[in-house]
Amino acid sequence: MSKTEKFEYRKIEVDNAICRRRFHIAFEDGQKPEALAAVDCPHCGVRLWEAENHPPVMLVREENLVKSPDGSNPLVYECKFALK
Helix, strand or coil, X not given: CCCCCCCEEEEEEEEECCCCEEEEEEEEECCCCEEEEEEECCCCCCEEEXXXXXXXXXXXXXXXXXXXXXXXXXXXXXXXXXXX
């Protein structure tokens, strides 16, 4: 990496309206891209986010949604996680 290259931390939030969770996905801009970068729900395996030719991503945090999603974050309307 040359002195002019910089890694920049970026975060994406994805709301799952079905299981009422918000997922925080992070990556460092400037890393070598992967053919397919993706994050799946750790509870049910539903694909939360994906992109081709993108730096590696990881799930860094999840939280319960107290209110309904306001539409400002990408939404997922699928969940195989059954609440009992």
